[in-house]
Amino acid sequence: MENSTRLRNMLRHVKHWFVVKTTPRKNRVYTQFYRFPHQYQALVERVIPELERSGKKSIRIVVFACCSGAEPISLSYILKKHFPQLRYEILAFDIVEDVIERARDPVYSHETVYQGPFVTQAFVEDTFDKVGDEYRVKPEIMQPIKFAVGNMLDLDFIASLGKADLVFAQNVLFHLPAADARRAFSYLNTLLTPESVLFINGMDMDMRVKMTKKFSLSPIDYLIEEIHNDARVDRGSGWAGAYWGRKPFSRRSREWMREHCTIYSKART
Numbered sequence: 628m629e630n631s632t633r634l635r636n637m638l639r640h641v642k643h644w645f646v647v648k649t650t651p652r653k654n655r656v657y658t659q660f661y662r663f664p665h666q667y668q669a670l671v672e673r674v675i676p677e678l679e680r681s682g683k684k685s686i687r688i689v690v691f692a693c694c695s696g697a698e699p700i701s702l703s704y705i706l707k708k709h710f711p712q713l714r715y716e717i718l719a720f721d722i723v724e725d726v727i728e729r730a731r732d733p734v735y736s737h738e739t740v741y742q743g744p745f746v747t748q749a750f751v752e753d754t755f756d757k758v759g760d761e762y763r764v765k766p767e768i769m770q771p772i773k774f775a776v777g778n779m780l781d782l783d784f785i786a787s788l789g790k791a792d793l794v795f796a797q798n799v800l801f802h803l804p805a806a807d808a809r810r811a812f813s814y815l816n817t818l819l820t821p822e823s824v825l826f827i828n829g830m831d832m833d834m835r836v837k838m839t840k841k842f843s844l845s846p847i848d849y850l851i852e853e854i855h856n857d858a859r860v861d862r863g864s865g866w867a868g869a870y871w872g873r874k875p876f877s878r879r880s881r882e883w884m885r886e887h888c889t890i891y892s893k894a895r896t
């Protein structure tokens with residue numbers, strides 16, 4: 628690499644570090660269907676088979692920051708498609724009442740359904756019934772999901788949930804002030820058993836390194852680069868000027884795996 632390119636890259640990293648440390652955080656109510664294709668692949672090829680091997684007959688899933696439903700609905704589609712015999716329940720929470728109301732009456736416009744860059748025709752056909760111009764989620768995809776208002780910064784509420792096999796809190800921690808994001812992470816950790824898996828796309832990288840080490844979470848070394856690059860389709864353009872921007876993938880850092888990895892296991896891998 629030329630010296631001038633190296634310097635430019637270094638300056639962009641410094642800029643991003645500064646932006647992350649100084650920009651006020653703001654809640655964003657935004658989501659997409661079928662947003663995490665390589666995470667789904669990791670779920671199907673690695674995470675669920677591991678849970679099944681450990682003897683699990685049914686799986687309990689908690690999704691925080693579910694917004695208007697796209698994430699848990701996409702997840703339910705993946706589980707139904709790849710594990711038709713699997714019993715599972717998805718408890719999906721958000722702090723914004725309106726989006727929970729929206730998710731409970733799951734009829735979406737064409738624009739909403741096709742908004743995400745990874746949405747496939749197979750996903751749409753297997754997930755929705757077309758009603759006029761609108762798309763209603765099929766009853767069998769909705770049935771395992773319960774939507775409710777819930778705050779991941781409320782420890783009593785989290786404690787009331789018991790344990791979960793899979794916990795999702797994606798594209799939310801980086802919208803919280805740092806102290807709240809750290810607190811939320813530590814509360815999420817209380818939901819995990821030694822077999823549980825945490826999905827945590829969308830948090831500050833340095834915080835992810837520190838918090839996953841603090842709570843002895845092991846990165847699942849599977850499709851890390853592909854999952855990272857999925858997120859860059861939306862968020863690559865925000866790097867280095869926005870705190871939510873996703874940097875280009877690199878293995879140069881000693882901590883490259885924890886910086887980039889979005890799926891963690893409580894068990895030692």
Ligand SMILES: C[S@@+](CC[C@H](N)C(=O)[O-])C[C@H]1O[C@@H](n2cnc3c(N)ncnc32)[C@H](O)[C@@H]1O
Pocket residue numbers: 654655656657658659662691692693694695697698720721722723726777778779780796797798799
């Ligand atoms: C950018 S959206 C992400 C939606 C979805 N997880 C995804 O990745 O597509 C962030 C969501 O987190 C919700 N949220 C923010 N703070 C929260 C909290 N303390 N507890 C639960 N949800 C929260 C917001 O209301 C918003 O709907």
